[in-house]
Amino acid sequence: MxxxxxxxxxxxxxxxxxxxxxxxxxxxxxxxxxxxxNRKVALLLYTLGTMVFLAFIITMWVSLExxxxxxxxxxxxxxxxxxxxxxxxxxxxxxxxxxxxFSTLMALVFICINLFKPEIHTKALMPALQSxxxxxxxxxxxxxxxxxxxxxxxALYAIFAxxxxxxxxxxxxxxxxxxxxLTFGMLFGALWAxxxxxxxxxxxxxxxxxxxxxxxxxxxxxxxxxKPAHHRSAIAILLxxxxxxxxxxxxxxxxxxARETSVHTYGSSK
Numbered sequence: 001m002x003x004x005x006x007x008x009x010x011x012x013x014x015x016x017x018x019x020x021x022x023x024x025x026x027x028x029x030x031x032x033x034x035x036x037x038n039r040k041v042a043l044l045l046y047t048l049g050t051m052v053f054l055a056f057i058i059t060m061w062v063s064l065e066x067x068x069x070x071x072x073x074x075x076x077x078x079x080x081x082x083x084x085x086x087x088x089x090x091x092x093x094x095x096x097x098x099x100x101x102f103s104t105l106m107a108l109v110f111i112c113i114n115l116f117k118p119e120i121h122t123k124a125l126m127p128a129l130q131s132x133x134x135x136x137x138x139x140x141x142x143x144x145x146x147x148x149x150x151x152x153x154x155a156l157y158a159i160f161a162x163x164x165x166x167x168x169x170x171x172x173x174x175x176x177x178x179x180x181x182l183t184f185g186m187l188f189g190a191l192w193a194x195x196x197x198x199x200x201x202x203x204x205x206x207x208x209x210x211x212x213x214x215x216x217x218x219x220x221x222x223x224x225x226x227k228p229a230h231h232r233s234a235i236a237i238l239l240x241x242x243x244x245x246x247x248x249x250x251x252x253x254x255x256x257x258a259r260e261t262s263v264h265t266y267g268s269s270k
Contacts, residue, residue: 002056002063003118009056010111016049017084017104024097043092046100050084057081066125069138072250073119078139080107082146086174090150094170102153133192137185144181145245148217151175152242155235164231171238172224179217186210205255209248216241 023042027035057077060068068074087103090096151174158167189210190200201207220237227233 002060005059006056007115009052010115013049013053013056013084014104014108014111016045016052017100017107020044020046020049021100021104024091024100027095028097039095042100043088046084046088046091050081050088053077053081053084064123066123067135067138069135070125070129071119072253073114073117075138075142075249076110076114078142079145080110082143083107083110083149085143086146086150090154090170090174096154098157099150099153102157103150106149106153128196131192131195133188133195137188137192140181140188141185144178144185145249147174147178147181148242148245151178152238155238158231159235164235168224168231168234172221175217175220175238179214179221182210182214182217186214205252206248209244209252213241213244213248216244 020042023038023045027038027042029035030038057068060074060077068077083103083106087099090099151171154167154171154174158164158171161167189207193202193207194200216237220234220241223230223237224234
C-alpha cells in the first residue's frame with residue numbers, strides 16, 4: 001500500500017528541501033557568479049524534493065484509483081506539495097532566502113500530522129465525490145490556500161522587518177492571485193454541488209465559511225487600496241483572514257452544527 005511508503009518519500013523530499021534551503025541561505029554570502037550558482041543549486045534541490053513529493057501523490061492516486069482528496073490527510077498532502085511549489089516560485093521571483101525555510105517548515109508540520117495521525121485511505125469514494133468537478137475544486141483550493149499561506153508567512157516576517165513596507169507589494173500580489181484561485185475554486189464547487197446535490201449554493205457551514213474567507217481577503221485588498229500607508233492594519237486584516245481560512249478548511253469539522261448538517265464533513269476522518 002503506497003501510504004505505508006509515505007515516510008520514505010517524505011524523508012527524501014525533506015532532505016532535498018532542507019538542502020535547497022541551506023543553499024538559499026549560502027547564496028547571499030557570495031557575489032557575482034558564485035551567488036548565482038548557489039541559487040541555481042538551491043532551486044534544483046528544492047525542485048527535486050517537490051518532484052519526489054509529487055511522485056508519491058501520483059502513486060497514491062494510481063493505487064487508490066481515485067484522486068487522493070477525500071480525507072483531511074489526503075488534502076494535507078496537496079497542501080504540503082503546493083507550499084513547496086509556491087515557496088519555490090517566490091524564491092525564484094524575489095530571491096527571499098528564508099521563504100524556502102518557512103515553506104519547508106510548514107510542509108514538515110503537515111507531514112508530521114499525517115505521520116502521527118494517519119487516516120484510513122481506501123478506494124471507496126461516495127457518489128457525491130465522483131463528480132468531474134471534485135478534483136479541480138480541491139486542487140484549485142489547495143493551491144489558493146498555499147498562496148495565501150505564503151502571503152501570511154511574508155506578512156509575519158514583515159512584522160519584524162525594519163522596512164515593512166517593502167514586503168507589502170509582494171504580499172498584495174500573492175493575495176490577489178490567491179483570491180482569484182479561491183474564486184475559481186468556489187465556482188468549481190458550485191458546479192460540483194449542482195451535480196451532486198441539485199443546487200449551486202445552500203449556505204452549508206462549509207460554504208458559509210468559504211464565503212466569509214473570500215470576503216475577508218477581499219476586505220484586505222480593498223483596505224490596501226483605500227489606506228495604502230496603513231501597513232500594520234493591513235497585516236492585521238491579513239492574519240484575521242488567514243484564521244478564517246483555517247476555519248473554512250478544517251475548523252468546521254469540530255463544530256457540532258457542521259457535524260450534524262454539513263454535507264462536507266465526509267473529509268474529516270472517514
